[in-house]
Amino acid sequence: MNPALQGLLTIVIGVGGCVAYFYFSNILLDKVLFPPRGPNAGRNINRANVIRPWLFLAPALIALGLYLAYPVFETLRLSLTQRVRGGGYEFVGLANYQQMLREPKFWEGFNNNLLWLIVVPAASTAFGLLAAQLTDRIKWGSIAKSLIFMPMAISFVGAAVIFKLIYDTRPAGQEQIGVLNAVWLGFDGGIGSFIWLRLVPALLLLALAAGAGALGWSLMKPVLGREGRSPGLIFGALRILGAVLMALVVYLMLRQTIAVFVADLPYGQPQTWLTIPFWNNFFLMIVLIWIQTGFAMVLLSAALRGIPEETVEAAIVDGANPWQIFFKIKMPQIVGTIVVVWTTITIIVLKVFDIVFAMTNGQWETQVLANYMYDKLFRANDWGVGSAGAMVIMLMVTPILIWNVYNARREMR
Amino acid sequence: MDNIAGKKSALTWAVNIAVVALVALWVFPTLGLLVSSFRTGDQIASSGWWRSMLPTEQNLTLRTAGGDEAELVDGLYTVSGNLFAHEGREPLNISAFGTSSRDVGAYIPGETVDMGDGEIITVGETGDYVYTSVEEMSGRGQRVFVTAKVAPEFTLENYDSMLFNPNNIEGMSKAFFNTLTVSIPATIIPILVAAFAAYALAWMDFPGRALLIAAIVGLLVVPLQLALIPLLKFHNEIGIGKGYLGVWLAHTGFGLPLAIYILRNYMVGLPRDIIENAKVDGATDFQIFTKIILPLSFPALASFAIFQFLWTWNDLLVAIVFLIDASGETTVMTKQIIELLGTRGGNWEILATAAFVSIAVPLVVFFAMQKYLVRGLLAGSVK
Numbered sequence: 001m002n003p004a005l006q007g008l009l010t011i012v013i014g015v016g017g018c019v020a021y022f023y024f025s026n027i028l029l030d031k032v033l034f035p036p037r038g039p040n041a042g043r044n045i046n047r048a049n050v051i052r053p054w055l056f057l058a059p060a061l062i063a064l065g066l067y068l069a070y071p072v073f074e075t076l077r078l079s080l081t082q083r084v085r086g087g088g089y090e091f092v093g094l095a096n097y098q099q100m101l102r103e104p105k106f107w108e109g110f111n112n113n114l115l116w117l118i119v120v121p122a123a124s125t126a127f128g129l130l131a132a133q134l135t136d137r138i139k140w141g142s143i144a145k146s147l148i149f150m151p152m153a154i155s156f157v158g159a160a161v162i163f164k165l166i167y168d169t170r171p172a173g174q175e176q177i178g179v180l181n182a183v184w185l186g187f188d189g190g191i192g193s194f195i196w197l198r199l200v201p202a203l204l205l206l207a208l209a210a211g212a213g214a215l216g217w218s219l220m221k222p223v224l225g226r227e228g229r230s231p232g233l234i235f236g237a238l239r240i241l242g243a244v245l246m247a248l249v250v251y252l253m254l255r256q257t258i259a260v261f262v263a264d265l266p267y268g269q270p271q272t273w274l275t276i277p278f279w280n281n282f283f284l285m286i287v288l289i290w291i292q293t294g295f296a297m298v299l300l301s302a303a304l305r306g307i308p309e310e311t312v313e314a315a316i317v318d319g320a321n322p323w324q325i326f327f328k329i330k331m332p333q334i335v336g337t338i339v340v341v342w343t344t345i346t347i348i349v350l351k352v353f354d355i356v357f358a359m360t361n362g363q364w365e366t367q368v369l370a371n372y373m374y375d376k377l378f379r380a381n382d383w384g385v386g387s388a389g390a391m392v393i394m395l396m397v398t399p400i401l402i403w404n405v406y407n408a409r410r411e412m413r
Numbered sequence: 414m415d416n417i418a419g420k421k422s423a424l425t426w427a428v429n430i431a432v433v434a435l436v437a438l439w440v441f442p443t444l445g446l447l448v449s450s451f452r453t454g455d456q457i458a459s460s461g462w463w464r465s466m467l468p469t470e471q472n473l474t475l476r477t478a479g480g481d482e483a484e485l486v487d488g489l490y491t492v493s494g495n496l497f498a499h500e501g502r503e504p505l506n507i508s509a510f511g512t513s514s515r516d517v518g519a520y521i522p523g524e525t526v527d528m529g530d531g532e533i534i535t536v537g538e539t540g541d542y543v544y545t546s547v548e549e550m551s552g553r554g555q556r557v558f559v560t561a562k563v564a565p566e567f568t569l570e571n572y573d574s575m576l577f578n579p580n581n582i583e584g585m586s587k588a589f590f591n592t593l594t595v596s597i598p599a600t601i602i603p604i605l606v607a608a609f610a611a612y613a614l615a616w617m618d619f620p621g622r623a624l625l626i627a628a629i630v631g632l633l634v635v636p637l638q639l640a641l642i643p644l645l646k647f648h649n650e651i652g653i654g655k656g657y658l659g660v661w662l663a664h665t666g667f668g669l670p671l672a673i674y675i676l677r678n679y680m681v682g683l684p685r686d687i688i689e690n691a692k693v694d695g696a697t698d699f700q701i702f703t704k705i706i707l708p709l710s711f712p713a714l715a716s717f718a719i720f721q722f723l724w725t726w727n728d729l730l731v732a733i734v735f736l737i738d739a740s741g742e743t744t745v746m747t748k749q750i751i752e753l754l755g756t757r758g759g760n761w762e763i764l765a766t767a768a769f770v771s772i773a774v775p776l777v778v779f780f781a782m783q784k785y786l787v788r789g790l791l792a793g794s795v796k
Contacts, residue, residue, distance in 0.1 A: 014661075018605045050619065063662075068670065071644055072639055134435065135432055138428055141432070144435070155727030155728075158771055160754075163442060165446060176461065179461065351637070351638065374638075390642075394635070
C-alpha cells in the first residue's frame with residue numbers, strides 16, 4: 001500500500017478508533033453496566049463515576065506504560081544480561097558496566113558530556129537573558145525575538161549542515177568559503193589580533209571567573225552563618241558542593257586566561273576546526289547554544305515582564321543603579337524561571353545525539369554518551385553494554401526528574 | 414533607569430546596536446545556507462557566500478574565435494569579435510587581461526600585446542578583440558584571461574535537481590514525502606488520546622490522581638534512548654518490525670507526556686462554572702469534554718501540535734531506529750542529509766539545498782504559528 005494512503009488510513013483509524021472507543025465505552029458504562037435508573041440508581045451513578053476516569057485515561061496510560069515506563073525497566077534488565085551464543089540471554093550481573101567503565105571511549109563521552117552540561121545551559125541561559133533584557137526595551141523587539149528564536153524550528157541535522165559550512169576548510173592559498181576560516185585568516189598577529197584573540201577572550205574569561213566566584217560566595221554565605229539562620233544539613237552540603245564546583249570553575253578560568261596570552265596561535269594557516277581535540281567540543285556546543293538561546297529568551301522574557309513594575313520603581317526611587325536593579329531586584333524574581341530553563345536545557349544536552357552524529361560522529365575526541373550508546377547498540381550490536389550506557393544517561397537525568405516531580409507536587413498542594 | 418532624563422537616547426542607541434548585532438549573529442548562519450543553495454557549485458567553491466551579494470572581481474578564462482574563422486587581412490591572419498559574445502555571455506567591463514595563466518592581469522584594456530612568434534592581440538574594455546598572426550592559425554582560439562566585475566548571479570538549478578529530477582537518486586522528493594508521512598499521523602494521533610487523559614486529570618476526582626500527574630511529570634524527562642532496544646524488540650515480537658506503523662506508535666508514546674502535561678495545565682485553568690453548570694444541566698462527562706473542553710482548549714491543542722510536528726519532522730533517532738530498513742525506501746530527510754554529508758561532503762550546492770528543503774517547512778510553520786509555539790513553551794516547561 002502507498003505509505004501516504006497508509007498514513008491517511010492510520011489517521012482515520014487512529015482518530016476514529018479513539019473517538020469510537022471513548023464514545024462507546026461511556027455508553028456501555030452509562031446504559032448497560034450502571035444505568036442511573038431503577039432501584040440502584042444512586043449507587044450506579046457513584047460506581048460509574050469511579051470507573052469513568054479510568055476509561056478516559058486508559059489509552060494514554062497503556063501507551064505511556066508501554067513506550068516509556070516499561071522500557072526503563074527492560075533496559076535495566078538488558079544492561080544486566082549478555083547475549084549467549086546460539087540465541088537467548090544470560091544474567092551477568094554488573095559485567096557490562098565493568099566492561100563499559102574500562103573503555104576509554106566511554107570516559108571520553110562521559111567527560112565531554114560533563115563539559116557540555118556546564119557550558120551549554122550556562123551559555124544559552126546567559127545569551128537568552130541578555131537577549132530578553134535587550135529586546136524588551138526596543139520597538140522592533142518582537143521581530144528581533146522571533147529571529148533569535150527561529151533556530152528552534154531547525155532540526156539538529158539541518159543546524160549541523162549550517163555550521164559545517166561555517167567551519168569549512170579549504171587548503172591554504174585557496175579562497176576560504178567557511179566564515180570562520182575567512183575571519184581567522186584576517187588575523188595576522190598584529191595589534192588587532194592581540195585585542196581580539198587575546199585581550200577580549202581574557203577579559204571574558206576573567207568576567208566569567210568573577211561571576212562564578214560571586215555565585216560561589218553567595219552559595220557559601222548562609223553556610224558560614226553570616227545571615228543569621230543556617231541552612232539544613234542537606235542544603236548546607238549542597239551549597240558547599242556548589243561552592244567547591246564554582247571554585248574549580250574559577251581556577252580553570254584563571255588558568256585559561258594565562259593560557260590565552262601564552263598560546264602560540266598559527267596565524268595565516270586555515271584550520272580544520274572540527275578536528276582540533278578538546279576545542280572541537282566547543283564548536284559542536286555552539287550549534288546547540290545557537291538553537292537553545294531562543295528558548296531561554298522566550299521563557300526569561302516572559303518572566304521579566306511578569307515582574308511587578310512597583311518593585312523596580314521603588315528601587316529607582318531609592319536610588320538603585322541599573323546593576324543593582326538587575327541583580328538585586330529582577331534576578332531574585334526570575335530565579336525560578338532560570339532554574340526551569342537550566343534544567344530543561346540540561347535534559348536536552350544529556351540526550352544530545354544528532355549534532356555529534358552528523359558533524360563528527362564522535363571522532364577526534366568529541367564522543368558523547370548518547371552517541372556512544374548508539375554505537376554500542378546499532379554498530380557493535382552489543383545490547384548489554386549499550387543498555388548500560390543508556391542507564392548512565394538515565395542516572396544523570398534522575399536528579400532533575402526527582403526535582404521536577406517534587407516541584408510539581410508542591411505546586412499542586 | 415529608563416526614565417533618567419538625558420541618558421535615555423544614548424542608552425537606546427546602544428541597546429539597538431547590541432540587538433542588531435545579536436540578531437545578525439543568529440541569522441547569519443541560516444542566511445549562509447540559504448544563499449549557498451542558490452549558487453552553483455563553482456560559485457560556492459570560488460568565493461565565500463557573503464561575497465555573492467555584491468558584484469565581485471572574478472577571473473574568467475575566455476577564448477577568441479578558432480583558426481577556421483581567420484581572414485587574411487594585409488597579409489596577416491586575423492580573427493576579431495567579442496570575447497563574451499563567443500561564450501554567449503553578457504558583455505562585462507574588463508579591468509585587466511592577460512594571455513598567460515601565470516599572470517592573468519598583466520595588461521590594461523586597450524593595450525596591444527606582442528605574444529611572440531608574430532602573434533599580436535588587442536583587447537578592449539568591452540571585450541572586443543583583434544588577434545593577428547603571421548602564420549596560419551589552427552585549432553581552437555587563443556586563451557585570454559580577463560578580470561572583470563561580475564554581477565551577483567543566482568540559480569534555481571539546485572532545487573530543480575534535488576526536488577524535481579526523478580533520476581536523481583540523491584534527490585529529496587521521496588524523503589520529503591516520507592517525512593510528511595511520518596509526521597502528520599504522529600502529530601494528530603497523540604492529541605486526542607492526550608486530551609481525554611488530560612481532562613480526566615484536570616476535572617475528575619479519583620484516588621491516585623496526584624500520583625499520576627507526578628508520574629507524567631517524571632516521564633516528561635525520561636530519555637528516549639532508553640526506549641530504543643526494548644521497543645524495537647517489542648515491535649519485532651508483535652510483527653510490526655521496522656516501518657511507518659512502528660514510528661507512528663513510537664512518536665505517539667514519546668509525545669504523550671508533554672501533550673498531557675500542556676493540556677492538563679491548560680484545562681485546569683478553564684473556569685469551573687462552565688463545567689459545573691453543564692453538569693447541572695445534565696451533560697455527561699463525554700459531552701462536556703467534546704462540546705465544551707475541546708473547543709475551549711484549542712490554543713493548547715495548537716501549541717502541542719506545533720511542538721509535536723516540529724519534533725517529528727526534525728527527528729533523526731526515532732526514524733533510523735524504528736523506520737528506516739536496509740532497503741532505504743523509507744528514508745526521511747534528516748537521514749538523507751546525513752548520507753549526503755558522508756558521500757558529498759564537499760558539494761555544498763547539494764548539501765545546502767538538501768538542508769534547506771528540510772528546514773523550509775518547519776520555518777514556515779514557525780513563523781506562521783509562533784504565537785502558539787511561545788504559549789506552548791510557557792505552558793510546557795515544568796515550573
